[in-house]
Amino acid sequence: MYPDILNKTIDSFKKLEGIGEKTAERLALSIIEMNQEDVNNLSTSINDLKNNIVRCKTCGYITDKEICPICSNKFRNDSIICVVEDYKSVANFEKTGNYDGKYHVLNGVISPIDGITPDELNIDSLVKRIDEIKGDKEVIIALKPSIEGETTTLYLKKILDGHNVKITRLSYGIPAGVELDYLDSITLDRALKDRKDI
Amino acid sequence: MYPDILNKTIDSFKKLEGIGEKTAERLALSIIEMNQEDVNNLSTSINDLKNNIVRCKTCGYITDKEICPICSNKFRNDSIICVVEDYKSVANFEKTGNYDGKYHVLNGVISPIDGITPDELNIDSLVKRIDEIKGDKEVIIALKPSIEGETTTLYLKKILDGHNVKITRLSYGIPAGVELDYLDSITLDRALKDRKDI
Numbered sequence: 001m002y003p004d005i006l007n008k009t010i011d012s013f014k015k016l017e018g019i020g021e022k023t024a025e026r027l028a029l030s031i032i033e034m035n036q037e038d039v040n041n042l043s044t045s046i047n048d049l050k051n052n053i054v055r056c057k058t059c060g061y062i063t064d065k066e067i068c069p070i071c072s073n074k075f076r077n078d079s080i081i082c083v084v085e086d087y088k089s090v091a092n093f094e095k096t097g098n099y100d101g102k103y104h105v106l107n108g109v110i111s112p113i114d115g116i117t118p119d120e121l122n123i124d125s126l127v128k129r130i131d132e133i134k135g136d137k138e139v140i141i142a143l144k145p146s147i148e149g150e151t152t153t154l155y156l157k158k159i160l161d162g163h164n165v166k167i168t169r170l171s172y173g174i175p176a177g178v179e180l181d182y183l184d185s186i187t188l189d190r191a192l193k194d195r196k197d198i
Numbered sequence: 199m200y201p202d203i204l205n206k207t208i209d210s211f212k213k214l215e216g217i218g219e220k221t222a223e224r225l226a227l228s229i230i231e232m233n234q235e236d237v238n239n240l241s242t243s244i245n246d247l248k249n250n251i252v253r254c255k256t257c258g259y260i261t262d263k264e265i266c267p268i269c270s271n272k273f274r275n276d277s278i279i280c281v282v283e284d285y286k287s288v289a290n291f292e293k294t295g296n297y298d299g300k301y302h303v304l305n306g307v308i309s310p311i312d313g314i315t316p317d318e319l320n321i322d323s324l325v326k327r328i329d330e331i332k333g334d335k336e337v338i339i340a341l342k343p344s345i346e347g348e349t350t351t352l353y354l355k356k357i358l359d360g361h362n363v364k365i366t367r368l369s370y371g372i373p374a375g376v377e378l379d380y381l382d383s384i385t386l387d388r389a390l391k392d393r394k395d396i
Contacts, residue, residue: 026216
């Protein structure tokens with residue numbers, strides 16, 4: 001019913017994360033309505049992104065240079081490293097605007113079920129970075145609160161013990177804006193255990 | 199926080215219909231994860247679509263040839279023309295799989311508020327097409343049930359009267375799968391007026 005040329009674009013849009021048939025159709029149709037310049041920019045930027053994005057040699061975050069802007073920022077605190085699962089977490093931490101340390105992207109978490117072992121993660125480079133920091137240093141382990149995340153946290157703690165570094169993790173607790181009445185019992189239990197003096 | 203190259207792609211995705219900041223971000227990030235071939239296909243098909251899509255010289259539907267596949271299909275009924283507002287309607291009718299006539303895309307409806315007058319719509323070419331059909335012929339006016347749609351329907355009826363053509367419109371009534379309890383009163387009123395013998 002659609003010209004082949006349109007069906008091809010619909011199929012291509014369906015390859016994007018979270019895009020189903022209906023949305024792919026809407027997006028492809030909107031290409032027809034867009035002005036020529038915007039279409040060129042979209043097409044070019046997609047290619048440029050895929051071809052030029054690399055991982056920062058220091059921390060593993062995405063960048064189009066050798067070292068990412070976070071690692072090369074001299075105003076940031078060099079002695080705190082926040083260890084995250086993937087580069088998307090970095091972006092999310094940056095949105096808080098309240099963290100001025102550095103990051104280290106593990107590129108996954110230990111998961112025996114998925115066959116992900118510690119030597120597949122960027123752990124060696126983390127240890128090396130920590131050893132190079134002079135004076136007081138801290139590693140904040142910021143992994144997801146799942147079995148895999150916690151296994152990785154414990155593994156990192158074991159590996160880093162003896163490297164003269166303070167090791168912390170994110171606090172567990174109540175997320176912003178929820179009704180306590182409907183909060184799951186695991187979160188509530190953790191919020192109780194991690195309670196703070198006021 | 200993101201490399202410029204990624205921000206550019208996010209901005210480009212935001213130009214697509216119904217795509218906000220969050221979704222644009224997700225789509226751009228998924229470009230990084232996609233395989234090279236899929237990215238190339240997406241980028242190329244977007245350009246190809248924009249550069250090669252034209253309007254069918256007969257009916258105004260989108261096509262990459264001079265005449266669209268619907269108009270050039272010899273197995274379809276030439277003596278029934280369904281008049282629609284835009285090419286998206288054609289695609290929607292085709293999905294029903296139950297209409298084997300042809301279409302005519304007006305490219306809008308009469309709307310004094312938006313400054314759209316009858317001479318900006320593909321009405322002359324519709325009259326010409328109808329005059330060229332030999333024998334019994336029918337025009338189904340399938341425009342939206344708004345003031346503009348109904349104005350255009352009445353205008354077309356006036357223009358086509360005397361051209362020896364049966365003029366019909368879509369029936370009004372209850373849409374599929376709704377609860378009558380919550381149906382708006384205008385729809386209910388129309389469904390009552392258009393009631394059919396059983």
